[in-house]
Amino acid sequence: MKEDLNLLEQAAHNDYKYGFVTNIDTDTIPKGLSEAVIELISKKKNEPEWMLKWRLKAYAHWLKMEEPTWPNVKYPPINYQDIIYYAAPKKKEQLNSLDEVDPELLRTFEKLGISLDEQKRLSGVAVDVVMDSVSIATSFKEQLSEIGVIFCSISEAIQQHPELVKKYLGSVVPMTDNYFSALNSAVFTDGSFCYIPKGVRCPMELSTYFRINAENSGQFERTLIIAEDESYVSYLEGCTAPMRDENQLHAAVVELVAMEKAEIKYSTVQNWYPGDKNGQGGIYNFVTKRGICAGNHSKISWTQVETGSAITWKYPSVILKGDYSIGEFYSVAFTNHHQQADTGTKMIHLGKNTRSRIVAKGISAGQSNNSYRGLVRASKQATNARNYSQCDSLLLGDQCGAHTFPYIEVKNKTAIVEHEATTSKIGEDQLFYCRQRGIDAEAAVALIVNGFAKEVMNQLPMEFAIEAQKLLAISMEGSVG
């Protein structure tokens, strides 16, 4: 292992394949945040008055709040006046079809492995693409609307479906929830909106691809998914950003609402630029994701594969309000070099016979730090609530850290909460065994890590599981000799 460790230090090169910049005309507003800036954003998006009011209210809250310091991450203070809050690729007035999308943009997404061409697109996946502050294109929209599924950008939803947006926006993550959700509520620019009507099983994966391109800009996306009674949807988001020396802020809010017997499966493959091997640059990924199982027998399942970002701070949560509702959280967080991740979940049991399951796998390499932070709360009314949590950490090398912070609050005597945690190191014996069979060290580590993460990977939709495995392998390149 000593030898491997040396190699680890030597070979700490960075192989972020998505680090290119697209040269495209961008409409940006000056740096800085103020009421005037918010008004400008709202105006650029041609928003109704109620939306602007909502934003300004959030901004007023934000001004009174303080940035949280409790996460187990370190970073220099963020200057919120030094960020550009709106940047959009310039486009023609109204796009009638994908043919009108700037070819440079199409090339960008081809390069990222996302074809927007509906014919060429993998069957069974509809994609919404968000670059910097705006949604560029959404595919398969018409086919979906035939069965009543609305899948569009949130900006479009504000225009076309204001009653739904008004009803649900901020209903799961109130604007006052935390510092970054308040900021997001004030300045969010785009994101995805999905509405699945009663009794409809969405026939294809819905997916959104987020890309930060512009310099000095922040990305504040907002996603809202509503699944009516007895409906089902599987949604996937992916994200990348160019390699830049400065840190860029990404502060998203995602809200999910599952009504009676509805099921939402939300998967994330997060691959924001993690910074270079010395910890220079990279995305600050400060995200609030929360779903509510509003109806009885509803289910929300979060699956995340987190390999990118300089700092990740996120806790996809489920409020189990309906009786017999189910919340799940499956997570793989990989950190390398100087990356820091403080991630986990909250399962809030309110209804009777509610169940939750948490499987969190943290993998740390280099000098990185990986923390799991999870809260399981069973309220007084949560009779027979059940939770099972399992947190496993795998260390590659001896300069990285893994930490587990489980919080358990049980107010009902019939609730049962189980927690298991393990920490292991890739053993020299395991590596030798693989190498003796002809599998080189790098491939061996990928094999061992994928084995470790398998239970979570299995939760991803098939084609993304393969992508995620490759991504994990790429992220680990150079982490062991």
Place this chain on the structure above:
Amino acid sequence: MLSIKNIHANVEGKEILKGINLEIKPGEVHAIMGPNGSGKSTLASVLAGREEYEVTEGEVLFSGKDLLELSIEDRAREGLFLAFQYPVEIPGVSTTNFIKAAVNEKRKYQGLEPLDAVSFLKMMKEKMAMVEIGQSLLSRSINEGFSGGEKKRNEIFQMAMLEPKLAILDETDSGLDIDALRIVANGINKLRTPDRSILLITHYQRLLDYIQPDYVHVLYKGRIVKSGTKELALELEEKGYDFITESIDQSANV
């Protein structure tokens, strides 16, 4: 096939192998016996390339190549196989996928295309029958929760799949019950070919009842102190190591 000349090796600064000489020709089976701690597994590890063993002197030729110059994985790809005394567990990695990766790495090294799923399955079936191992074991994570005997059988199965030129079997017989011993030994016998050499490390004559070695060597304190034919193993069984080691310890004290 394998030519070991005057190998000295240290671990943590302590000399464990003190000048080993051994010549193995294609198709030959050599048995190495010797008391606990004499350096048998160390020799196997040195040949396989384990990094914490430092070779301070000597050379090893394997099929005409300088073995000590090759990386661990290249030694394996050249056809050196080690069945471990203590096979490790790798959670979450299915045995089948692992073996597939290993087989294809070797093929890549030989400039061959990876095996397609059908040919791979066919090969699996064939070798499974040969070493009498079940499908259920192979779909589980490598060695995870395997019994001692199952681990050893899995090693021999991997040997069958990888078709090595030289197989070093480190106490593959220990921990096996009578039936498992017979099955494993039969498997090994089926894998004996005119150009495949086998180095058997064992403490027990009973394995050699099944697998007849061409030569038997006694390793003691880092040296091969006696070599003979299979009759030597019988003699050892009867008299123990003392009749050899005493005279050596005496001469060392002179």
